[in-house]
Amino acid sequence: MAGITGKDAVLTEYAQRLETLDAPKGRSLTQDAVRRLARNKAAVVSIFVVVFIILFAFVGPYFLPWTYDKIDWTGIRKPPNFEAGHFVGTDQNGRDMLARIMQGTQMSLIVAGVATLVSVCIGIIYGAVAGYFGGKVDAVMMRFVDIMYALPYILFVIILVVMFGRNPVLLFVGIGCLEWLTMARIVRGQTLSIKEREFVEAAKAGGAKPWTIITRHIVPNLTGPVVIYSTLTIPEIILTESFLSYLGLGVQEPQTSLGTLISFGSPVAETLPWMLIGPAVVLVSLLLALTYIGDGLRDALDPKDR
Amino acid sequence: MDQTPINLLEIKDLKKTFSISGGLFRQLTLTALENINFNIRQGETLGIVGESGCGKSTLGRCILQLLTPDEGQVLWLGQDLTRLPAEEMRKRRADLQIIFQDPLASLNPRMTVGEIIADPLRTLRPEMNKEERRARVLKIMEAVGLLPEMINRYPHEFSGGQAQRIGIARALITEPKLIVCDEPVSALDVSIQAQILNLLAELKDEFGLTLIFISHNLSVVRHVSDRILVLYLGRIVELATGDEIYDDPRHPYTRALLTAVPIPDPKLARQRNIDALKGEIPSPINPPSGCTFRTRCRFAKPFCAETRPPLEMIEDGRLVACHRWREIEVPEEAVLGA
Amino acid sequence: MKTVLSVEDMSVTFALHQSEVHAVREMNFSLSEGETLAVVGESGSGKSQAFLAIMGLLAKNGQAGGRAMMGDINLIGMAPRQLDTHRGKDIAMIFQDPMTSLNPTLKVKTQLSEVLVKHRGFDQRKATMAAVEMLERVGIPEPVKRANAYPHELSGGMRQRVMIAMALLCQPKILIADEPTTALDVTVQAQMLDLFKTLTDDFGTSLVLITHDLGVVAGVADRMMVMYGGRAVEKGTVDDLFYDPRHPYTLGLLHSTPHIAHRTARLDPIQGLPPSLEHLPKGCSFNPRCAFAFDRCLAERPPLADTGNGREKACFYEGPMAYGKVA
Numbered sequence A: 001m002a003g004i005t006g007k008d009a010v011l012t013e014y015a016q017r018l019e020t021l022d023a024p025k026g027r028s029l030t031q032d033a034v035r036r037l038a039r040n041k042a043a044v045v046s047i048f049v050v051v052f053i054i055l056f057a058f059v060g061p062y063f064l065p066w067t068y069d070k071i072d073w074t075g076i077r078k079p080p081n082f083e084a085g086h087f088v089g090t091d092q093n094g095r096d097m098l099a100r101i102m103q104g105t106q107m108s109l110i111v112a113g114v115a116t117l118v119s120v121c122i123g124i125i126y127g128a129v130a131g132y133f134g135g136k137v138d139a140v141m142m143r144f145v146d147i148m149y150a151l152p153y154i155l156f157v158i159i160l161v162v163m164f165g166r167n168p169v170l171l172f173v174g175i176g177c178l179e180w181l182t183m184a185r186i187v188r189g190q191t192l193s194i195k196e197r198e199f200v201e202a203a204k205a206g207g208a209k210p211w212t213i214i215t216r217h218i219v220p221n222l223t224g225p226v227v228i229y230s231t232l233t234i235p236e237i238i239l240t241e242s243f244l245s246y247l248g249l250g251v252q253e254p255q256t257s258l259g260t261l262i263s264f265g266s267p268v269a270e271t272l273p274w275m276l277i278g279p280a281v282v283l284v285s286l287l288l289a290l291t292y293i294g295d296g297l298r299d300a301l302d303p304k305d306r
Numbered sequence B: 001m002d003q004t005p006i007n008l009l010e011i012k013d014l015k016k017t018f019s020i021s022g023g024l025f026r027q028l029t030l031t032a033l034e035n036i037n038f039n040i041r042q043g044e045t046l047g048i049v050g051e052s053g054c055g056k057s058t059l060g061r062c063i064l065q066l067l068t069p070d071e072g073q074v075l076w077l078g079q080d081l082t083r084l085p086a087e088e089m090r091k092r093r094a095d096l097q098i099i100f101q102d103p104l105a106s107l108n109p110r111m112t113v114g115e116i117i118a119d120p121l122r123t124l125r126p127e128m129n130k131e132e133r134r135a136r137v138l139k140i141m142e143a144v145g146l147l148p149e150m151i152n153r154y155p156h157e158f159s160g161g162q163a164q165r166i167g168i169a170r171a172l173i174t175e176p177k178l179i180v181c182d183e184p185v186s187a188l189d190v191s192i193q194a195q196i197l198n199l200l201a202e203l204k205d206e207f208g209l210t211l212i213f214i215s216h217n218l219s220v221v222r223h224v225s226d227r228i229l230v231l232y233l234g235r236i237v238e239l240a241t242g243d244e245i246y247d248d249p250r251h252p253y254t255r256a257l258l259t260a261v262p263i264p265d266p267k268l269a270r271q272r273n274i275d276a277l278k279g280e281i282p283s284p285i286n287p288p289s290g291c292t293f294r295t296r297c298r299f300a301k302p303f304c305a306e307t308r309p310p311l312e313m314i315e316d317g318r319l320v321a322c323h324r325w326r327e328i329e330v331p332e333e334a335v336l337g338a
Numbered sequence C: 001m002k003t004v005l006s007v008e009d010m011s012v013t014f015a016l017h018q019s020e021v022h023a024v025r026e027m028n029f030s031l032s033e034g035e036t037l038a039v040v041g042e043s044g045s046g047k048s049q050a051f052l053a054i055m056g057l058l059a060k061n062g063q064a065g066g067r068a069m070m071g072d073i074n075l076i077g078m079a080p081r082q083l084d085t086h087r088g089k090d091i092a093m094i095f096q097d098p099m100t101s102l103n104p105t106l107k108v109k110t111q112l113s114e115v116l117v118k119h120r121g122f123d124q125r126k127a128t129m130a131a132v133e134m135l136e137r138v139g140i141p142e143p144v145k146r147a148n149a150y151p152h153e154l155s156g157g158m159r160q161r162v163m164i165a166m167a168l169l170c171q172p173k174i175l176i177a178d179e180p181t182t183a184l185d186v187t188v189q190a191q192m193l194d195l196f197k198t199l200t201d202d203f204g205t206s207l208v209l210i211t212h213d214l215g216v217v218a219g220v221a222d223r224m225m226v227m228y229g230g231r232a233v234e235k236g237t238v239d240d241l242f243y244d245p246r247h248p249y250t251l252g253l254l255h256s257t258p259h260i261a262h263r264t265a266r267l268d269p270i271q272g273l274p275p276s277l278e279h280l281p282k283g284c285s286f287n288p289r290c291a292f293a294f295d296r297c298l299a300e301r302p303p304l305a306d307t308g309n310g311r312e313k314a315c316f317y318e319g320p321m322a323y324g325k326v327a
Helices: A006-021 A029-039 A041-060 A096-135 A135-150 A153-164 A168-194 A198-205 A210-246 A258-267 A276-300 B057-063 B086-093 B113-124 B130-143 B160-172 B189-207 B217-224 B241-245 B250-262 B267-273 C047-055 C080-086 C108-122 C123-139 C143-147 C155-168 C186-203 C214-220 C238-244 C247-258 C297-300
Strands: B007-021 B027-041 B045-049 B071-076 B098-101 B176-180 B210-215 B229-231 B234-239 B312-315 B318-320 C004-016 C020-032 C035-040 C060-072 C093-094 C174-178 C206-211 C223-228 C232-239 C305-308 C311-313
Touching: A029 A041, A029 A276, A041 A276, A096 A135, A096 A168, A096 A210, A096 A258, A096 A276, A135 A168, A135 C238, A153 A168, A153 C223, A168 A210, A198 A210, A198 B098, A210 A258, A210 A276, A210 B113, A258 A276, A258 B160, B007 B057, B027 B057, B027 B210, B027 B234, B045 B217, B045 C035, B045 C155, B057 B176, B057 B210, B071 C047, B086 B113, B098 B160, B113 B160, B130 B160, B160 B189, B189 B217, B189 C247, B210 B217, B217 B241, B229 B241, B229 B250, B234 B241, B241 B250, B241 C004, B250 C186, B267 C214, B267 C238, C004 C047, C020 C047, C020 C206, C035 C047, C035 C214, C047 C060, C047 C093, C047 C174, C047 C206, C093 C155, C108 C123, C108 C143, C108 C155, C123 C143, C123 C155, C155 C186, C186 C206, C186 C214, C206 C214, C223 C238, C223 C247, C232 C238, C232 C247
Parallel strands: B045 B210, B045 B229, B098 B176, B176 B210, C035 C206, C035 C223, C093 C174, C174 C206
Antiparallel strands: B007 B027, B007 B071, B229 B234, B234 B318, B312 B318, C004 C020, C004 C060, C223 C232, C232 C311, C305 C311
């Protein structure tokens, strides 16, 4: 049937017509998942909350009279004062709290985003390769992960900070480089089960090379667990960053983050409650919203598991 | 194409073992296939039957080199596939394809029908451009009875029967000479089963295919096959033409299998006395000595436990592995009662 | 003969997001003592759901209507607690995959004796003895050893026997078997079918055999009911339906089943696909796939009507059915 017969020409023409007329598009699994997610009220509300927090953090500062590092000598440790433009008060150094919350949220979101991205990228590739090739490759790769797990990550962060100085970007990458361990384990587990599925065997029978099988057949089918896990990683990273900042290893003054703000606010919660309430509200609502989105995604991506 | 009736495929002394862990520090060896010798002639349909765990799927995968046999040769037109470098084998895959049991599981849920069917072309026919691929996909879709407008849909939007047609289309797209059908209709409804069986028969004629049809359903195998190979615990017990097997089975196991097959005919089914096999298949990890079937065989004698019966040629092209095949009488009434 | 179960006008409905799906509609049949009734249909025909409804085992969004009278008790709509006193004791069900209905963490004997302790008030020792005895009766070799095993240590056929033993312990009047042999090898299947025959003959149990395999039906059943799109389309004795099918669907099923004794060049399958219960065709549900459909079939739904000799069918077509030649 090779070669161009008359039938071929007719079909080619038909194919071109389909190209322009468009054969009806199917519903992909992703579209299905989005539809199911849209039906989940808690998740939809949470998405709006997260979007609002993102806008608040990145666009908000342009509408404020104060920047996060400007000191108002007339207003130190003052409660909210609308006339002076300190809508949620000032801190011990006379800096506007609202501006600082915005900047802190910004910083926390960037940390979370970059670190999650790094951990997802490394984790998927590492886990998929270990899982797909199996055997000795898998054993060596996963033992390395086990060793990394066993080492205290604080040590790594300190080494990184000592070597490269206190650069926030480096910190994000550092956290990401540690967070990928769990991701790699999850991805490897999934890969082990996916590679036994018949469509992978079909791809092998179709002559596909290992790399093609990993990228075309395995990785796209990892979407579910990876997306779910990363929504759960984001809050974890925000908390890790807070902890590091508290130890003085994280973000440096005058820059700040949600964790740093809270750690400064908590000792003075009784006398200067606005220093704690503001950042705490943002952090709690961010974490809650992310958790709801994660839950919603899990239900949407794996409708059978409910 | 070469018109002489040639052996497309020759399997010689094939052996496959799996090592499984039997607890801490203990490795057990499971012999999935042993002493497998047979040929496949161009244009025929060879049925492979046996109960679960007999190694029939493993055999199919060893032929396609999806599993690497431990010993033996798989000769494709005289060329040993087991020795072929990976890159050569990859090119050879255009000639040997497979259809799976679970039609939905064999389709990548993230790809559209068009992408799934075209997938083998990407590696095996890299010179084809997008339009050529698409034209070819549409042509094959038509051949297997799928509508062209289904090309952009996703597997989960299809029923089992349609999904199996997609799987068949993917196997056909590289213009293979041989297709291994691994239980292709077991997961389908009765009416759809018949549609797919007919489709396979049509495609076989249209594309000049050679089929290896693996199934546990003897009625289905009988319906499609020219010759039938019966496996028990990883060994060939009988190989003969379909009519020979069904009218005059020589191996006690084949006979027992046949009488156990349910017949969709109430009167026959009631008359028939079932030569029910006692017990269940022994574990392949620790198979019985000598003839592996002796533990369930009603003709077994003490010497059956001592040596393994060789696969003997009893007539032209007919093989059987039983010490006592000469002594066991063929029952007067046909086994099926028909 | 004594009727042990009589189902009248039963329906099963599932509530989906925005819609309702009628899995079973207008189901009527009766089951006599010691009789084997085969319920035949393809996936989605509602054959399993009907009997899950009778057992009170529908999924949460399922709702059953009508009556299923066992003596003078109606099983449909009965409170779960009350149902528990009958389930297992008077009516039992076994499934295709025995592993899903056996607790993997309990020994076989524990699971078996539990039933006896609960329903028949046996003490533990007596219950264990009865359990071992029952294992032997369903053809399990070395019953004492098997009784001390966990389900995963048994083979598929053995597990199915354990399930049957469990179902029979309280000597139920009715045993419902949903595709009991589909997952088993032919030789084991033959053993199981043999066991079913013994059951109905020796214990007087009435058996409902839900299956898609006509080969299984032919050897075991007395009567059969063919289901399509949630409704019974033909009922009668096995011989009548196999040798003289009156509904085109029954005929189509018979022609789709390969016969081991005579090889035909081509099967005559039913064209098209089974309908989705959400979008049943107008008129007769089978009309898009039917070779004999005429205009009335498209407009009107044929009722299940008596055609004499205890047979019923739901079809308007009365002419001869030479299959594959008319189409």
